[in-house]
Amino acid sequence: MMNGESHLRQNYSGDLQCLPDLGTLVFINISDVEKYISGVVMAEGGAGKNLEYFKTQAIIARTYMYKYFDKHSSDKYNVCDNTHCQAYNGFSTDTLLNKATLETRGLVILDKDSSLIISAFHSNCGGETSSSDDVWLSGQPYLKSVVDPYCITSRNATWRKSYPVNEWLSYIRKSGYKGNIENPSIFNFHQDSRLTDYKIGSLKIPLRTIREDLNLRSTFFSVFAVGDSIILKGRGYGHGVGLCQEGAMEMAARGFNYKQIIDFYYFGVLISDIKNAVALP
Ligand SMILES: [Zn+2]
Ligand SMILES: [Zn+2]
Numbered sequence: 001m002m003n004g005e006s007h008l009r010q011n012y013s014g015d016l017q018c019l020p021d022l023g024t025l026v027f028i029n030i031s032d033v034e035k036y037i038s039g040v041v042m043a044e045g046g047a048g049k050n051l052e053y054f055k056t057q058a059i060i061a062r063t064y065m066y067k068y069f070d071k072h073s074s075d076k077y078n079v080c081d082n083t084h085c086q087a088y089n090g091f092s093t094d095t096l097l098n099k100a101t102l103e104t105r106g107l108v109i110l111d112k113d114s115s116l117i118i119s120a121f122h123s124n125c126g127g128e129t130s131s132s133d134d135v136w137l138s139g140q141p142y143l144k145s146v147v148d149p150y151c152i153t154s155r156n157a158t159w160r161k162s163y164p165v166n167e168w169l170s171y172i173r174k175s176g177y178k179g180n181i182e183n184p185s186i187f188n189f190h191q192d193s194r195l196t197d198y199k200i201g202s203l204k205i206p207l208r209t210i211r212e213d214l215n216l217r218s219t220f221f222s223v224f225a226v227g228d229s230i231i232l233k234g235r236g237y238g239h240g241v242g243l244c245q246e247g248a249m250e251m252a253a254r255g256f257n258y259k260q261i262i263d264f265y266y267f268g269v270l271i272s273d274i275k276n277a278v279a280l281p
Contacts, residue, residue, distance in 0.1 A: 005020050010090035019076060028077045035091050038101040043087035045245065053252035054100030056261045059271065060119040060243065061086060061098060063108040067116040104258070106273045109173050109266060114278045117142055117269055124156035126220045126236025129265065134210060135219075135239050136207055142266045143241050145194065150254075151247035156237035159217045168230040172215070175205045184225035185212040191222050194240070196222070242266065 014031040031039075040061040057238040069143060071076050071085060080084040092098055109117045118140060120132070129146050133139030151157060163171075163183050172187070179186075179201045189198055207219035218257060221234035236244075243265040253260045259271060 006177075008053050011093070012090045022274055026075070026077075029081075029090075031091075033062075033065070034101050034105055036088065037065065038092040038094075038098050039088045039090055040065070040086045041097055041101065042106035043089050048094075049097075049249055050252035051096055051100055052256065052258050052261065053249050054097045055258035056103045056243070056248055056252070057245075058097075058101045059102050059107050059258065059262065060121060062104075062106075063116050066108055066277065067118065070131050075200075080176060087240040093223070106275070107271055108274050108277060109262060110270045110272050111140075111142055111271075112268055114270075114272075116187075116277050117266060119243075120239070120241040121245055121265075122238025122240055123244075124151050124154055124237045124246040125244040125245060126157060126218060126234070127152045128194050128220070128240075129244060130219075130240030131195055132241050134194070135241050142269050145268050146265065146267075147193075148244050148247045148265075150250040153266070154246035154250065156217070157235060158248060159221075159234040159237070160217065161214075161232045161234070163230045163232075165225065165228050165230055170204075172200060172203075175203070175209075177201070177203050179203075184230065187223050187226045187230055189223040190222055194220055 012029050012031070013035055014029055017028040019026045019028065021172060037058050041057045044061065045054070045057040065079060068085060069092070072078060072080060076256075081088040109119055111117050120143060125148050127148055129148060130141065131145040132143035143187060168187060169181060177200060181187065187200060189200070195207065197206055198210055210216065211219045216232070217235065218234055218236040218238065218241065220236050221232045224231045243262070248261050251264065256264075262269065262271060
């Protein structure tokens with residue numbers, strides 16, 4: 001909670017443990033699971049959203065927590081409080097959010113073999129989510145591409161970036177392009193639906209490499225040569241895999257419930273109590 005001064009005050013509940021670690025101290029908050037989940041939804045999703053959206057995000061956070069419960073076992077705690085695991089800045093004081101956590105208490109998302117899913121999500125898919133095998137090289141049957149009509153007018157639906165032609169050319173040369181450039185229109189490239197590679201002549205550059213190299217919001221962009229500039233017109237924000245947060249918010253605002261939202265973004269999954277999850281291999 002901001003106190004108006006320059007530092008951040010965070011409220012925790014439960015117990016506090018303190019361990020020495022190479023000359024520093026590690027503070028461990030021993031928290032009730034559901035209080036922790038509310039805190040994560042607060043930190044990752046923000047306050048002021050619709051109840052069904054909060055429920056969706058609580059189930060995603062709970063699924064993630066149980067799936068990676070042993071991630072820090074060698075550090076003598078379960079999960080850290082930054083995005084390496086899930087952001088957590090202490091408990092939530094938002095009543096609607098806490099109600100959503102309580103009403104979905106214990107619920108997680110399971111695949112057809114009753115294993116906890118990788119509950120990936122991102123800010124905005126730009127109108128089409130990514131298939132996990134296109135992004136991570138290892139595919140999950142429940143993380144398939146879906147056309148999303150719900151997020152396309154949201155805040156992060158589009159972006160734009162421009163480069164001088166020479167700068168773009170030197171990047172493309174560094175990436176292996178050997179041909180001549182007679183006209184910058186050779187750089188033009190269209191993505192009406194998501195592709196995996198930028199093609200220029202016979203060269204293919206993976207879009208996720210370009211996104212990483214140039215720090216782009218997404219891989220879902222088209223390229224246009226306009227005068228001395230190369231314009232990138234992009235859609236969405238994030239890797240695009242799994243649930244689209246801005247789409248989910250809009251679905252909740254239009255009256256869909258958390259089950260319908262989760263079913264829309266994750267294929268063939270089951271929402272069930274954590275008791276029904278099979279132990280991980
Ligand atoms: Zn961590
Ligand atoms: Zn979307």
